[in-house]
Amino acid sequence: MIGVVAAAAALSDPPSGSPVLDTEWVGPVPRDHKTRAPATLYALKAAELLGVGACTLPLVTVTGPTGPMVASFDRAWRLADGGELTGPGFAGRRSRRIHPMTLLRSLQNQVPASLSIERGWCGPCLNIFDHDRLWPCLIAMLPGLIESHGQAILLLARAGRGEEEGAKFRHRFPGEDNVEGAVALLLGDADRGLGQLCLGPRNTGLRNSLTGFDAALGVFACLSREVATAAFALGMAGAEDALIWTKNDNIHQQNG
Numbered sequence: 001m002i003g004v005v006a007a008a009a010a011l012s013d014p015p016s017g018s019p020v021l022d023t024e025w026v027g028p029v030p031r032d033h034k035t036r037a038p039a040t041l042y043a044l045k046a047a048e049l050l051g052v053g054a055c056t057l058p059l060v061t062v063t064g065p066t067g068p069m070v071a072s073f074d075r076a077w078r079l080a081d082g083g084e085l086t087g088p089g090f091a092g093r094r095s096r097r098i099h100p101m102t103l104l105r106s107l108q109n110q111v112p113a114s115l116s117i118e119r120g121w122c123g124p125c126l127n128i129f130d131h132d133r134l135w136p137c138l139i140a141m142l143p144g145l146i147e148s149h150g151q152a153i154l155l156l157a158r159a160g161r162g163e164e165e166g167a168k169f170r171h172r173f174p175g176e177d178n179v180e181g182a183v184a185l186l187l188g189d190a191d192r193g194l195g196q197l198c199l200g201p202r203n204t205g206l207r208n209s210l211t212g213f214d215a216a217l218g219v220f221a222c223l224s225r226e227v228a229t230a231a232f233a234l235g236m237a238g239a240e241d242a243l244i245w246t247k248n249d250n251i252h253q254q255n256g
Contacts, residue, residue: 003146009181010046015224025045042181043114043155047121050186054120060138060154062127064159124145130212130213139199151188152188196246203233218243
């Protein structure tokens with residue numbers, strides 16, 4: 001069980017049916033930034049709203065699609081008139097060259113690297129690619145980091161709404177909302193702060209949260225709506241776990 005001390009988000013669209021919070025920024029980021037991928041821009045904005053200054057707290061980032069990778073390389077392929085993107089003579093024509101930042105903007109680890117450079121977050125860091133069984137791993141790992149350092153930062157980011165990335169998302173997750181952005185959570189003592197997160201059994205009727213970002217977005221929506229308790233099914237059909245959110249006011253009322 002882990003406690004959520006503070007939360008912030010930078011999103012392309014607000015969670016459905018939720019009011020916009022003071023710790024939430026809504027709006028699409030530029031997709032043509034020269035040195036930062038869209039997911040990184042969202043992450044930097046969410047980190048700013050979280051309000052944690054330079055520190056040595058443990059940082060766990062969970063990165064989905066950063067935004068430019070497929071689109072950038074596909075565009076270079078088209079400019080090359082179908083020629084090979086690698087091999088002898090690659091730089092023979094200017095139209096077949098790729099901007100030197102293209103590869104760097106497509107790497108998932110640019111998110112934690114940028115947070116370290118821009119925010120001064122210089123503690124132990126782990127970057128994980130998002131997947132449907134993410135939260136059981138996080139719930140097992142984060143309490144140890146919180147116990148040893150007092151608090152930890154969890155930041156989840158993705159940007160997959162470009163033409164090519166959006167098509168892949170719709171094919172893989174039909175019917176899911178393709179909200180892009182970043183959710184930042186300051187984690188600490190489970191008995192303090194806004195609420196608690198833990199794993200519980202899956203109940204029938206729960207909608208699957210197919211990625212870790214979707215579940216984190218659901219938790220942030222609960223904060224904006226002041227939802228006392230909620231559960232988010234994790235993984236594909238057949239998985240047994242659900243992520244359980246409980247607001248601390250509700251816990252105190254039950255214990256009282």
